[in-house]
Amino acid sequence: xxxxxxxxxxxxxxxxxxxxxxxxxxxxxxxxxxxxxxxxxxxxxxxxxxxxxxxxxxxxxxxxxxxxxxxxxxxxxxxxxxxxxxxxxxxxxxxxxxxxxxxxxxxxxxxx
Amino acid sequence: xxxxxxxxxxxxxxxxxxxxxxxxxxxxxxxxxxxxxxxxxxxxxxxxxxxxxxxxxxxxxxxxxxxxxxxxxxxxxxxxxxxxxxxxxxxxxxxxxxxxxxxxxxxxxxxxxxxxx
Numbered sequence: 141x142x143x144x145x146x147x148x149x150x151x152x153x154x155x156x157x158x159x160x161x162x163x164x165x166x167x168x169x170x171x172x173x174x175x176x177x178x179x180x181x182x183x184x185x186x187x188x189x190x191x192x193x194x195x196x197x198x199x200x201x202x203x204x205x206x207x208x209x210x211x212x213x214x215x216x217x218x219x220x221x222x223x224x225x226x227x228x229x230x231x232x233x234x235x236x237x238x239x240x241x242x243x244x245x246x247x248x249x250x251x252x
Numbered sequence: 253x254x255x256x257x258x259x260x261x262x263x264x265x266x267x268x269x270x271x272x273x274x275x276x277x278x279x280x281x282x283x284x285x286x287x288x289x290x291x292x293x294x295x296x297x298x299x300x301x302x303x304x305x306x307x308x309x310x311x312x313x314x315x316x317x318x319x320x321x322x323x324x325x326x327x328x329x330x331x332x333x334x335x336x337x338x339x340x341x342x343x344x345x346x347x348x349x350x351x352x353x354x355x356x357x358x359x360x361x362x363x364x365x366x367x368x369x
Contacts, residue, residue: 174357183258183345183360184296227295239286239347240358242296 144228149247158215160246162228165209172233173204174240175213177224184227187213218250255279256348258361265336265368273331273364275346281326282348287319290343302329336368
């Protein structure tokens with residue numbers, strides 16, 4: 141699976157959009173971009189994933205650049221409960237019996 | 253949706269005793285489950301892959317005789333920390349994915365905070 145690079149930490153004001161970047165310059169054509177987050181003392185939670193098109197769900201939006209070498213997770217209206225570590229993971233979708241490999245992620249602090 | 257449940261959420265044990273942590277898939281049958289360990293302010297580190305009906309596969313540096321994994325049914329995997337020591341204190345997390353759904357996300361248990369005193 142391709143390696144990802146994320147900033148170690150970010151702050152965001154409550155109610156504003158949180159934009160979390162991820163670089164994955166070595167991504168291959170059959171690898172998806174997945175985002176998970178981990179709130180303190182809980183297991184990771186799936187947020188969203190995509191291949192090349194932008195994706196949106198009730199939690200977030202995922203914007204993937206045309207060359208697929210980077211992506212941005214957008215939390216449109218961040219709340220204090222969105223404070224967590226956010227992990228960007230690249231992997232081939234059909235590898236269902238292989239584990240997710242976590243990097244260091246981005247620690248997002250939402251500030252009142 | 254699919255859910256993975258872990259029990260207990262936290263446990264305190266004396267040094268030298270053993271502790272069992274259970275991981276259950278509630279909505280699907282998981283032929284494979286994964287066990288992670290997380291130390292404070294660090295990321296999740298994969299410990300082992302639990303395979304139903306066969307031996308677990310351990311990551312390099314993880315002692316298989318110390319961290320016993322049993323995956324006796326399609327919905328339950330257990331991790332037993334044997335002869336626990338204070339350095340085994342950590343946050344243990346299991347994960348599974350529904351094998352019948354293509355391109356689905358992985359689900360994680362809520363984690364077990366182990367404190368060895």
